[in-house]
Amino acid sequence: xxxxxxxxxxxxxxxxxxxxxxxxxxxxxxxxxxxxxxxxxxxxxxxxxxxxxxxxxxxxxxxxxxxxxxxxxxxxxxxxxxxxxxxxxxxxxxxxxxxxxxxxxxxxx
Numbered sequence: 583x584x585x586x587x588x589x590x591x592x593x594x595x596x597x598x599x600x601x602x603x604x605x606x607x608x609x610x611x612x613x614x615x616x617x618x619x620x621x622x623x624x625x626x627x628x629x630x631x632x633x634x635x636x637x638x639x640x641x642x643x644x645x646x647x648x649x650x651x652x653x654x655x656x657x658x659x660x661x662x663x664x665x666x667x668x669x670x671x672x673x674x675x676x677x678x679x680x681x682x683x684x685x686x687x688x689x690x691x
Contacts, residue, residue, distance in 0.1 A: 609658040613666075622666050625652050632670075 584592075613622045626632065629652025635645035656663040 606658050609655070610662060613659055613662055619666055619669075622655075622663075623670055625655060626667070626670065629653075631656070632667075 612618045628648065630645050630649045631652045635649050636642050637645070
């Protein structure tokens with residue numbers, strides 16, 4: 583038999599879960615737009631998500647705090663973050679390929 587206290591706890595957990603789902607949907611709707619994706623890419627870059635934050639000095643704590651912030655945001659939109667990061671990696675690879683081609687052209691001249 584469930585006590586009133588247990589029922590209240592279960593009701594709070596259910597409300598928290600539904601609120602979490604609603605908030606996740608808000609994140610998805612926000613970052614799924616073209617502007618939202620651009621902002622998300624900026625967050626990923628500024629939040630050091632794609633690099634190590636362990637530098638062995640006091641700045642490590644600061645950078646890890648920034649990184650933790652973007653990890654929390656991206657945990658709300660796991661399906662979208664994969665697509666955004668794939669686009670970012672393709673863009674980076676394109677930049678690398680252009681630099682290699684430029685170096686090859688410079689060597690030929």
